[in-house]
Amino acid sequence: MLPYSKKGLLNNIIQVNTRNPRTGIFDYQRPEISGEEIAASCQLLLQGQKKWHANGFAYRSEILQKWKVVILVHQKDLLDALITDTGRVWETKLEIELLINSIDRWCKLAGEFFVPIPEKTTQIPFIRLQQDWVPYELIGVISPWNFPLLLSLIDTLPALLAGAAVIVKPSEVTPRFIDVMNRTIAEVPELKEVLAYVPGDGNTGAALLEHCRLICFTGSTATGRKVYEAAARNMIPVFLELGGKDPAIVLPSANLEQAAASIFWGSTANAGQSCLSIERVYAHSSIVPSLVEKLKARADQLLLNAADIHQGEMGPIIFEKQVHIINDHLQDALSKGAQLITGSTECENIGGGFYCRPSVLTGVTHDMKIMQEETFGPIIPVMGFETTSEAIALANDSMYGLSGAVFAGTTEEAMEVGMHITGGAISINDAALTAIMHEGEKSSFKLSGIGGTRMGASALRRFLRQKVFIIKNGTAVSPWTVQLHRNT
Amino acid sequence: MLPYSKKGLLNNIIQVNTRNPRTGIFDYQRPEISGEEIAASCQLLLQGQKKWHANGFAYRSEILQKWKVVILVHQKDLLDALITDTGRVWETKLEIELLINSIDRWCKLAGEFFVPIPEKTTQIPFIRLQQDWVPYELIGVISPWNFPLLLSLIDTLPALLAGAAVIVKPSEVTPRFIDVMNRTIAEVPELKEVLAYVPGDGNTGAALLEHCRLICFTGSTATGRKVYEAAARNMIPVFLELGGKDPAIVLPSANLEQAAASIFWGSTANAGQSCLSIERVYAHSSIVPSLVEKLKARADQLLLNAADIHQGEMGPIIFEKQVHIINDHLQDALSKGAQLITGSTECENIGGGFYCRPSVLTGVTHDMKIMQEETFGPIIPVMGFETTSEAIALANDSMYGLSGAVFAGTTEEAMEVGMHITGGAISINDAALTAIMHEGEKSSFKLSGIGGTRMGASALRRFLRQKVFIIKNGTAVSPWTVQLHRNT
Numbered sequence: 001m002l003p004y005s006k007k008g009l010l011n012n013i014i015q016v017n018t019r020n021p022r023t024g025i026f027d028y029q030r031p032e033i034s035g036e037e038i039a040a041s042c043q044l045l046l047q048g049q050k051k052w053h054a055n056g057f058a059y060r061s062e063i064l065q066k067w068k069v070v071i072l073v074h075q076k077d078l079l080d081a082l083i084t085d086t087g088r089v090w091e092t093k094l095e096i097e098l099l100i101n102s103i104d105r106w107c108k109l110a111g112e113f114f115v116p117i118p119e120k121t122t123q124i125p126f127i128r129l130q131q132d133w134v135p136y137e138l139i140g141v142i143s144p145w146n147f148p149l150l151l152s153l154i155d156t157l158p159a160l161l162a163g164a165a166v167i168v169k170p171s172e173v174t175p176r177f178i179d180v181m182n183r184t185i186a187e188v189p190e191l192k193e194v195l196a197y198v199p200g201d202g203n204t205g206a207a208l209l210e211h212c213r214l215i216c217f218t219g220s221t222a223t224g225r226k227v228y229e230a231a232a233r234n235m236i237p238v239f240l241e242l243g244g245k246d247p248a249i250v251l252p253s254a255n256l257e258q259a260a261a262s263i264f265w266g267s268t269a270n271a272g273q274s275c276l277s278i279e280r281v282y283a284h285s286s287i288v289p290s291l292v293e294k295l296k297a298r299a300d301q302l303l304l305n306a307a308d309i310h311q312g313e314m315g316p317i318i319f320e321k322q323v324h325i326i327n328d329h330l331q332d333a334l335s336k337g338a339q340l341i342t343g344s345t346e347c348e349n350i351g352g353g354f355y356c357r358p359s360v361l362t363g364v365t366h367d368m369k370i371m372q373e374e375t376f377g378p379i380i381p382v383m384g385f386e387t388t389s390e391a392i393a394l395a396n397d398s399m400y401g402l403s404g405a406v407f408a409g410t411t412e413e414a415m416e417v418g419m420h421i422t423g424g425a426i427s428i429n430d431a432a433l434t435a436i437m438h439e440g441e442k443s444s445f446k447l448s449g450i451g452g453t454r455m456g457a458s459a460l461r462r463f464l465r466q467k468v469f470i471i472k473n474g475t476a477v478s479p480w481t482v483q484l485h486r487n488t
Numbered sequence: 489m490l491p492y493s494k495k496g497l498l499n500n501i502i503q504v505n506t507r508n509p510r511t512g513i514f515d516y517q518r519p520e521i522s523g524e525e526i527a528a529s530c531q532l533l534l535q536g537q538k539k540w541h542a543n544g545f546a547y548r549s550e551i552l553q554k555w556k557v558v559i560l561v562h563q564k565d566l567l568d569a570l571i572t573d574t575g576r577v578w579e580t581k582l583e584i585e586l587l588i589n590s591i592d593r594w595c596k597l598a599g600e601f602f603v604p605i606p607e608k609t610t611q612i613p614f615i616r617l618q619q620d621w622v623p624y625e626l627i628g629v630i631s632p633w634n635f636p637l638l639l640s641l642i643d644t645l646p647a648l649l650a651g652a653a654v655i656v657k658p659s660e661v662t663p664r665f666i667d668v669m670n671r672t673i674a675e676v677p678e679l680k681e682v683l684a685y686v687p688g689d690g691n692t693g694a695a696l697l698e699h700c701r702l703i704c705f706t707g708s709t710a711t712g713r714k715v716y717e718a719a720a721r722n723m724i725p726v727f728l729e730l731g732g733k734d735p736a737i738v739l740p741s742a743n744l745e746q747a748a749a750s751i752f753w754g755s756t757a758n759a760g761q762s763c764l765s766i767e768r769v770y771a772h773s774s775i776v777p778s779l780v781e782k783l784k785a786r787a788d789q790l791l792l793n794a795a796d797i798h799q800g801e802m803g804p805i806i807f808e809k810q811v812h813i814i815n816d817h818l819q820d821a822l823s824k825g826a827q828l829i830t831g832s833t834e835c836e837n838i839g840g841g842f843y844c845r846p847s848v849l850t851g852v853t854h855d856m857k858i859m860q861e862e863t864f865g866p867i868i869p870v871m872g873f874e875t876t877s878e879a880i881a882l883a884n885d886s887m888y889g890l891s892g893a894v895f896a897g898t899t900e901e902a903m904e905v906g907m908h909i910t911g912g913a914i915s916i917n918d919a920a921l922t923a924i925m926h927e928g929e930k931s932s933f934k935l936s937g938i939g940g941t942r943m944g945a946s947a948l949r950r951f952l953r954q955k956v957f958i959i960k961n962g963t964a965v966s967p968w969t970v971q972l973h974r975n976t
Contacts, residue, residue: 120927122925122927123927124924124925127918127921127925129925129927129928130903131928131929132907134931134933221723224723225720225721225723228720228723229717229720229721231720232713232716232717232719232720233713233717235709235712235713235716235935235938236938237938237939411959415618415957415959418957419620423955424953424954424955424956425955425956425957425958426955426956426957426958427958427960428957428958428959428960429959429960429961430615430958430960433615433958433960434958436612437610437612437615437617437958439608439610439611439617440617440619440956440957440958441619441954441956442954442955442956443622443953443954443955445622445953447723450723450724450725451725452949452954453954458954461940465912465931465933466912466929466930466931466940466941466946467911467912467913467914467930467931468912468913468914468928468929468930469903469906469913469914469916469928470913470914470915470916470918470921470922470925470928471899471903471916471917472915472916472917472918472921473917
């Protein structure tokens with residue numbers, strides 16, 4: 001198992017070597033936490049949750065605002081750790097910026113959500129109802145390596161505001177920022193009682209499944225299924241946000257320059273390492289050559305950041321195992337007749353890091369992995385279609401149903417097609433907008449996920465149970481207590 | 489396995505003998521449907537669902553109202569079949585009455601739910617959002633034997649109104665009414681395309697898990713866990729409504745006559761065969777003797793319907809296996825020192841049916857099964873407490889968290905206690921009100937269930953996915969498409 005599990009005993013803590021995505025060197029010792037420590041941490045959080053819930057939404061909102069200030073103070077440390085974890089700068093800055101915005105957004109949404117619920121009368125004159133929300137006590141968040149900061153908090157913030165305590169286990173691939181997060185949390189004692197980040201791999205994740213009352217998992221469909229099965233054994237609810245193979249459809253009426261710009265951004269941001277990346281493009285056959293040319297022009301301008309992290313736009317593939325998947329999909333496509341218009345035939349090792357250039361493919365078919373499985377790389381396969389219904393059928397020929405995009409001359413024309421695409425979020429005349437716009441409420445269809453929207457005010461519901469007091473007027477006599485015993 | 493699986497080949501259909509709960513005779517041949525037939529039926533329903541969804545809510549509501557009329561026409565046949573299935577009359581009439589009401593209630597709630605969603609502006613000036621609801625295509629409903637009609641439709645009606653097709657598998661213990669249901673469905677051709685009842689046991693349930701897009705299960709926690717694990721393997725969402733061990737707390741200030749009447753009803757209706765039955769009573773020690781006396785008085789008046797189904801109030805235990813559980817719980821309690829104030833020391837065989845008299849127990853403790861496990865019989869164990877916090881702790885000392893009841897001199901005093909009881913529905917100065925009042929929205933806590941409320945308008949959300957169109961103004965240029973490629 002070396003070098004992934006090169007373990008040593010240091011200060012009584014087992015440490016695990018972690019790879020640097022730019023150098024390939026295992027240069028970071030990730031502490032490994034025992035199952036007992038996880039159990040103890042969960043107990044403390046469960047204890048802290050009582051006050052957190054009892055103190056109400058305004059208190060929780062205030063504490064998160066305090067934390068926001070602390071995060072801003074530690075911004076440089078956080079940025080540095082995340083840049084080392086991921087090997088890229090621009091997306092890391094975006095993560096921090098979006099996090100700060102999302103603390104504000106969630107506090108606002110929760111304020112709108114937690115309004116007093118008036119008592120309700122019923123059809124039975126002497127019975128009235130009083131509704132209440134009760135948070136799950138402890139949420140376990142298992143988050144991935146592609147946007148380590150943002151995706152560790154996308155469920156955590158609404159869960160905290162709902163009144164739950166949260167224990168977060170980010171991916172073992174990107175563990176360096178965990179320490180910084182815990183330092184910021186420690187500076188807000190009220191938060192420290194209900195929020196902890198823990199390092200660890202699947203074993204730690206399994207421990208969370210034992211001790212938490214609800215699990216949020218973001219990651220691959222394969223691991224998601226394991227998490228779901230473990231949740232079922234433990235009889236706890238689970239929310240899964242899994243893979244995607246998002247299609248973009250370009251109709252002949254579309255503004256091709258804009259479509260190319262949007263698709264290129266949607267396919268290559270974060271080197272394609274996003275669940276919501278555009279991974280398949282279907283363009284009307286009349287515009288394929290022109291679209292491909294425009295995509296190629298953009299691809300050829302883009303520079304890797306390999307030599308200098310502050311120069312160039314595209315970082316390395318963060319997770320070494322993903323390199324093999326990308327290579328496999330490229331090889332499979334090329335061997336089955338796809339043409340590489342520009343880009344990499346396989347990821348390139350530059351100074352120890354693995355890089356994939358933005359790659360445009362034509363001549364692709366649906367028997368290729370590149371059109372079926374999640375690639376998670378900056379690959380843009382373009383396929384032609386003749387009729388709109390063919391385009392829709394191709395877009396829906398997928399085990400995934402996360403999101404998608406449609407480009408057309410008018411909003412109406414694009415919506416008409418988007419209506420038929422199976423997915424939770426359809427960008428109209430732009431691509432991958434859920435990366436930027438977190439206000440729309442969206443489910444994950446098919447194998448892309450399980451459970452309600454993680455965006456918008458409704459996302460709070462996922463962490464809350466409903467409780468109703470069914471109140472009988474004290475002096476009334478219920479007819480059914482009589483009825484039962486005078487069988488008519 | 490005889491006589492449960494006494495199989496024979498008749499008209500090419502394997503048939504399974506089904507026990508009559510009043511006579512103990514296996515007098516009904518339940519047809520057994522093959523996995524292939526289930527698959528074919530699911531395919532047809534999936535086909536029919538497209539039009540059902542496309543035609544909109546008003547159409548669906550209209551068809552269900554048509555069906556209501558047909559059910560009323562076939563009321564007598566339905567009643568007869570259900571009475572044979574369950575061996576009791578009053579609760580069967582109640583089931584049909586509640587069903588008719590609930591068709592009207594769901595049509596009304598769905599009308600309130602499916603209002604047009606206005607477009608929303610966002611923080612980004614040139615982006616707006618349009619939300620939509622998309623039903624899961626095919627819901628599998630696996631329902632229990634205690635209220636065969638009502639619980640086969642409690643999820644089915646909102647699922648249909650949401651726009652889904654539904655396949656229902658009622659318990660193999662009570663299969664006689666299935667045929668009548670399918671006859672009523674056949675008289676409404678538009679409904680027949682999207683709704684089917686199928687007979688069968690766990691194998692048929694497993695087939696539903698293979699072919700449906702979402703499963704609703706009502707039944708025991710043990711079976712619920714199996715269903716959950718199968719849903720996880722199939723990567724489909726599941727809603728579980730499972731066992732309960734509902735507590736009632738009686739404070740010294742309560743009106744004891746009313747409390748006794750309500751608790752007695754809540755414990756003994758349907759011979760205790762309800763998940764929401766009161767199965768534990770905690771009364772302040774000062775009022776235990778008086779409460780027990782009142783419960784005993786009511787118990788002693790109640791008559792079994794063994795001799796004549798139209799005489800007496802209490803029917804047989806429907807499911808033979810449940811008889812063994814009830815006997816086991818009674819034996820366990822008595823052997824550990826509980827006193828039987830009135831009732832049965834074990835279920836009595838009268839003419840082949842098994843009957844349990846309403847039984848009041850004192851001297852019970854929390855190491856007895858009767859205070860921990862779901863009994864599903866008309867047993868009322870009464871335990872004294874000294875302080876309110878002790879009562880709350882006892883009520884919450886359970887793996888279940890379905891519902892509960894609190895009795896006190898004022899609503900406020902009862903609410904103050906109910907606030908601390910873990911459960912989705914707390915009846916205030918009455919018991920088991922969720923049996924009658926389906927408007928309150930309630931979650932199932934702990935091992936009592938997984939998923940959102942099955943009552944109230946929010947229940948519709950369970951069958952719907954959210955889809956958002958994120959619409960960019962066609963002429964705007966997104967800053968991020970530029971930003972990515974001019975790394976700052």
